Amino acid sequence: MFYREAGQFKTSYEADGQILPIRQDRIALFVTLAVALLALPLVSSPYMLSAILIPFLIFALAALGLNILTGYAGQLSLGTAAFMAVGAFASYNFVARIPGIPVLLAFVLGGLCAAMVGIAFGLPSLRIRGFYLAASTLATQFFVVWCLTKIPWLTGHSSSGVITAQKMEILGYAFDTPERKYVLVLGVVAFMALLAKNMLRSNVGRSWMAVRDMDVAAEVIGFRLMRTKLLAFAVSSFYCGVAGALYAFAYLGTVEPEAYNLDLSFRILFMIIIGGVGSILGSFLGAAFIVLLPVFLNILAHGLALPTSVASNLELMTFGALIIFFLIVEPHGLARLWQIGKEKLRLWPFPH
């Protein structure tokens, strides 16, 4: 079938080391990116862009951040929303307090602040593992939200603790329409996803995976555990921080600390579990499942003209049932389903 790689020979080290060694994958990726960047802003309605695609991309970035930590480095975390909050509130403060700062620089600085918080709260990971670590990252969740509600300086002394994200401007160009916001978010997310993919193929990513698979063995063969684990926390928090900043600046506009509550952390955790732990594609698929499916079910219920009180409960039940179904059919997530599909296509017409 069309997914057979017969005839694609690698004759150099460069060819062998490509991100996507199969030509079909490369073409698919370029087509997807081209459609996302060129076609979608033109043909999609503002609703599609500002209420569906932008949050999908932002949550995918946050899921990617968590996936780096949990999926690749094996450190369970429940503090994702807290790192997002640090990124958002730090970016807000950088824009508010440094006049004329480019908004992308503010996002990067916000991400760095989140990375620092991540390192601080990653320290216990040197002594504890698994569920115990998850419980300690839970502290991050409560501590950060507590700080944001207790220290008025962080929220610009607003009486109710709600920040109003500033307008996004880069070199005098304002990102204020849904199309422009979408392009900016897409650019940031695509760039960071590419960066993550490369990082995970390098020795950094391999050291994370070694630690994930067995940290004692990793230490024996010479990986420095402290450095590796803290780097994973830093990079993951950086990704989450940028996602949080985008959530505030490109999606909601105004945010109260409560928006980054434990519930959001759980939702992002579900995204990587359903999408696929330890997979970049999985972060995107999981975000799509968790963000889009309730919306789709809601629209479907309206289309069937069900009474709203029934529809709302039915939506939650269907959503829950689908999650259980998917995890029974494929416990390794949607990304694994996709991988199996790909392998089947490669073996076609002789699947086994």
Next chain:
Amino acid sequence: MKKALKTLALSVALIGSFASAQAQVTEQFVALPSYRVGPYAAGGSGFYGGIIDYFNLVNANGGINGVKVSWEECETEYNPSRGVECYERLKTKNGGATMVEPLSTGIAYGILDRIPQDKVPMTTLGYGRSDAANGKVFPYVFPLISDYWSQAAAMIKYLGDKDGGVAKLKGKKIVHLYHDSAFGKEPLPVLEALAAQHGFELIKIPVAPPGSEQQSQWLQIRQAKPDHVILWGWGVMNSVAIKTAQRNGFPREKILGVWWAGSEEDTVPSGDAAKGYTAMSFNTPGNYPVLDEIRKKIYTGGKGNLADQSRIGSVYHMRGVTAGILFVEAMRTAQEKFGKGKPVTGEQLRWGLENLNIDETRQKAIGALNMFPPVKTSCDDHEGSGAVKVQQWDGKKWNAITPNWIVGDKALVRKLVEESSNKYAAEKKITPACMK
């Protein structure tokens, strides 16, 4: 895999077809991003049920000068992210929504910057940003009847009157026990200013949301021996507070709840502990001709929105009916200026909301005399009233214990509204001005 692809294709097609479906404009379309599941479902189902019951009644009586009200709900689960999605989805439906009411501070903040661009007026009945009362800065936001700051001022006035005049508050202790979120912190500027003015001590005690554990807070309250406790809670926090107060032997008569802590859903689960508990309200509890009409014309025909008919006339349902009345009156007002017998646009409805005048004669005509305070809005005053009542739970139902509407220190509230809204205007580079 094939199945998954099929589902995906179907969903994309559906979303596309729904996004582009636009009926011709013959009805006045209202967006209702509601919530009927989750921790705040009791409030959401009662409030939106009330709005829809009243809309159904108006439609059954022939509409507003012949124009029927139409609406669509969208489940938000009280989650800002989903609320924004709902708003974006509903705003372009049926030729465009002409009004939106999210009943959630988080969602209201999330769409605050979008509504002036989309020209969709938003009402925030009894919540939201209090400084939105200044219509020069927030032309599209309407905290109708009363916002948090007016309520906080009225609470202090009531507590003062109870002790024999606000001057008597000097040296007393008032605890502000609040939901630690934007909602709970909203009244602080007013309470702090009044504490400084009247010389009472304000003890601020936060409760981490959702508020299901309050043992240490009530211990702290018992040690402080306050004269009054203001309970600024929402959802599960309220009944927990009432029950914990009983366990700690704190008299419930000394607790005054915010109006989101004063419904049947807050007191019934607390059982006997709630007897004597007081809370604010912008409705007078009781029965009204309009509610009888809803029972007769809507519920006997099986078209009622509440599953449980005994909830008709409950606090949240009546608050919803009140909202429905205000919306319909705004549509009527707008039609009088821009042409009767045809639906008005969002911009025109904004004018209607800004020029509301529901006096007692009008209330009587609707069958809701004294159900809510008379409302008269203007560009300067998007709140239109600021008057509230205090109600008390007698173990079975709520009773109003203040015969007249209470208005707090209006001048002080106004000063804070000006300060805060002007700060917002400076941040957002808005030139304050009245819209025509």
